[in-house]
Amino acid sequence: MAKKIQAVRGMHDILPDETPLWQFLEDTVRRVFQSYAYRELRTPILEMTELFKRSIGEVTDIVEKEMYTFEDRNGDYLTLRPEGTAGCVRACMESGLLHNQIQRLWYQGPMFRHERPQKGRYRQFQQIGLEAYGMSEPDIDLEVILITARLWRELGIPGLELQINTLGTPDERKTYRARLVGYFQEHREQLDEDSRRRMNSNPLRILDSKNPDMAELIAAAPSLMDDLGEESRAHFSAITEGLDAAGIKYVLNPCLVRGLDYYSRTVFEWVTDLLGAQGTVCAGGRYDGLVEQLGGRATPAVGFAMGVERLVAVLEALDQVHPAAVPHAYLVVAGGNAAQAGLMLAESLRTALPGLRLQLNCGGGSFKSQFKRADRSGAKVALILGDDELKNQCVGVKWLRQNREQISVNHDELAGFLKEISGE
Ligand code: HAM
Numbered sequence: 409m410a411k412k413i414q415a416v417r418g419m420h421d422i423l424p425d426e427t428p429l430w431q432f433l434e435d436t437v438r439r440v441f442q443s444y445a446y447r448e449l450r451t452p453i454l455e456m457t458e459l460f461k462r463s464i465g466e467v468t469d470i471v472e473k474e475m476y477t478f479e480d481r482n483g484d485y486l487t488l489r490p491e492g493t494a495g496c497v498r499a500c501m502e503s504g505l506l507h508n509q510i511q512r513l514w515y516q517g518p519m520f521r522h523e524r525p526q527k528g529r530y531r532q533f534q535q536i537g538l539e540a541y542g543m544s545e546p547d548i549d550l551e552v553i554l555i556t557a558r559l560w561r562e563l564g565i566p567g568l569e570l571q572i573n574t575l576g577t578p579d580e581r582k583t584y585r586a587r588l589v590g591y592f593q594e595h596r597e598q599l600d601e602d603s604r605r606r607m608n609s610n611p612l613r614i615l616d617s618k619n620p621d622m623a624e625l626i627a628a629a630p631s632l633m634d635d636l637g638e639e640s641r642a643h644f645s646a647i648t649e650g651l652d653a654a655g656i657k658y659v660l661n662p663c664l665v666r667g668l669d670y671y672s673r674t675v676f677e678w679v680t681d682l683l684g685a686q687g688t689v690c691a692g693g694r695y696d697g698l699v700e701q702l703g704g705r706a707t708p709a710v711g712f713a714m715g716v717e718r719l720v721a722v723l724e725a726l727d728q729v730h731p732a733a734v735p736h737a738y739l740v741v742a743g744g745n746a747a748q749a750g751l752m753l754a755e756s757l758r759t760a761l762p763g764l765r766l767q768l769n770c771g772g773g774s775f776k777s778q779f780k781r782a783d784r785s786g787a788k789v790a791l792i793l794g795d796d797e798l799k800n801q802c803v804g805v806k807w808l809r810q811n812r813e814q815i816s817v818n819h820d821e822l823a824g825f826l827k828e829i830s831g832e
Contacts, residue, residue, distance in 0.1 A: 513539050519535050549710050737829075746795060783808055
């Protein structure tokens with residue numbers, strides 16, 4: 409027997425029993441984003457490799473070792489997008505959307521990173537992201553965070569922790585970086601191999617190390633707060649004060665540095681303790697330098713992305729069950745003339761009642777086997793169209809979930825009857 413082909417490691421099917429929860433999440437997100445007047449943008453899954461190198465940064469884990477990159481038939485280097493921000497900026501620049509304009513945008517779709525798969529970490533995963541362009545004041549940082557807080561409320565997810573930090577401007581970071589490298593040089597013997605490697609390339613990322621042996625060293629490291637100028641300080645205070653005023657709790661985490669290079673000033677993450685090691689369900693921040701870095705005119709920007717698998721896992725852990733969309737009715741048809749009449753009847757009922765979920769028996773079968781299928785479909789009622797019913801312009805109604813007498817309903821009353829039982 410031929411060897412079975414399986415899904416690629418770290419990539420998952422989302423089966424029909426799971427999709428109701430996904431749809432609930434997606435519908436809620438869309439509604440909340442629209443209530444803040446954000447508009448959806450859709451970009452290709454493939455981009456030129458160069459785009460990610462220049463935005464996420466050459467010496468990040470993502471670009472160094474996680475991208476799915478290949479040479480296409482023209483010799484172009486292409487990459488399956490590992491995140492959505494770079495493509496969003498590229499699309500906006502290319503279509504002139506950033507030309508002296510304010511934009512509030514969101515997107516969703518699969519992202520790809522060749523990471524070591526584990527619970528909550530996949531090689532193909534779904535992100536929903538949101539980006540705001542053209543606004544440099546802290547009010548927009550605050551709006552973006554308030555959107556996420558509202559989302560958790562609407563989704564019924566309590567207990568997420570908001571961590572925030574500021575990374576300052578590139579100049580402030582440069583000063584800090586020198587101080588930080590000096591400090592780590594002094595304690596070089598306490599650094600693990602990974603951190604020694606990062607000393608020269610990306611020393612701020614050492615702060616993000618999860619190695620417990622380095623926890624003390626990191627806790628005592630110099631703070632970027634001390635290198636912040638007046639403006640960066642005021643920007644950050646405005647956000648924390650705004651959060652206080654809105655009643656949103658947060659934790660200041662000076663070690664929150666993010667794994668992508670484009671951030672400046674505000675960074676934040678929402679973290680859960682329900683999922684083990686992969687607890688960040690949403691992350692983002694300000695990235696004022698990126699548009700210019702990609703060849704556009706300097707444009708302030710701020711945004712975030714959520715990991716949908718992780719949020720779905722949280723909803724599951726909270727026992728949030730959303731019933732699958734089972735059919736309201738299943739149409740059982742006798743052979744011969746009734747089969748075609750059944751098809752026409754089903755079509756006209758769907759036209760009359762747009763919310764109706766009606767499953768038509770296809771492929772024939774005895775009444776007995778059709779009733780079995782009707783039962784398995786989860787439908788409330790089986791509608792029966794036999795030769796007699798066809799003659800009399802009616803259908804039989806058999807209740808599949810209740811102990812009730814079978815009844816007969818005329819064709820012209822059928823839509824009204826189904827409206828009542830479907831609640832549509
Ligand atoms: P990120 O932190 O790389 O940021 O990813 C955002 C979220 O995507 C993470 O917090 C996590 O929930 C989810 N995620 C990331 N990698 C995986 C994975 N391998 N498996 C499952 N979920 C994952 C960004 O991507 C930025 N573009 C966010 C942003 C938008 N910043 C500004 N605007």
